[in-house]
Amino acid sequence: MEQQIIHACGHQQAHVLYGFDSQVARKARWLRTTKCRACFLADKKAEQIEATARDTATVAHLILPPLTGSERQVAWAETIRIKRLAALTVSPHTSIDADCNLCLRIYDAKWWIDHRDLANEDLLDQATRHLQIAAMPANGQQSAAA
Numbered sequence: 001m002e003q004q005i006i007h008a009c010g011h012q013q014a015h016v017l018y019g020f021d022s023q024v025a026r027k028a029r030w031l032r033t034t035k036c037r038a039c040f041l042a043d044k045k046a047e048q049i050e051a052t053a054r055d056t057a058t059v060a061h062l063i064l065p066p067l068t069g070s071e072r073q074v075a076w077a078e079t080i081r082i083k084r085l086a087a088l089t090v091s092p093h094t095s096i097d098a099d100c101n102l103c104l105r106i107y108d109a110k111w112w113i114d115h116r117d118l119a120n121e122d123l124l125d126q127a128t129r130h131l132q133i134a135a136m137p138a139n140g141q142q143s144a145a146a
C-alpha cells in the first residue's frame with residue numbers, strides 16, 4: 001500500500017511498500033532516514049559536477065586536441081577523456097607523460113566512448129593497438145618496401 005514518508009531532508013514522498021506489516025514498518029523506518037528521490041538525484045549531480053571540476057583542474061596542464069565525431073559524441077567523449085586522463089595522472093601505468101601522450105593522440109570520440117570503462121592498463125593497451133592500426137598503410141601491407 002502507498003505511504004507518505006517524510007524523508008530526512010524534510011520532503012514528503014509517496015512510496016508503495018509491500019510485505020508483512022513488520023517488513024513494511026521496517027522499510028518505512030529506513031526510508032525516513034534517507035533523502036527523497038529529488039534530493040538524492042540533486043546530490044548525485046552535484047557530486048558529478050564537483051568530480052568533473054576536480055578532474056579538469058588535474059589535467060589543466062595538458063593540451064587537449066579536438067576530438068572528431070558527432071557533436072553529441074564529442075561532448076560525451078570530452079568528459080570521458082578528462083576523467084580518464086585525470087585517473088592516469090593520479091595513478092599512471094608507465095609514467096604520467098607517456099600515458100597521457102599516448103591517449104592524447106587518439107582523436108576519435110567513439111573510441112573514448114567505447115573504451116570508457118576499461119581499467120587504466122587495458123585502456124593504454126587498446127590505445128597502443130588503435131594507434132598501430134591507424135599507422136598501417138591502407139592496403140594492409142607493412143611498409144617493408146624501400
Ligand SMILES: [Zn+2]
Nearest residue numbers: 009011036039
Ligand atoms: Zn528531499
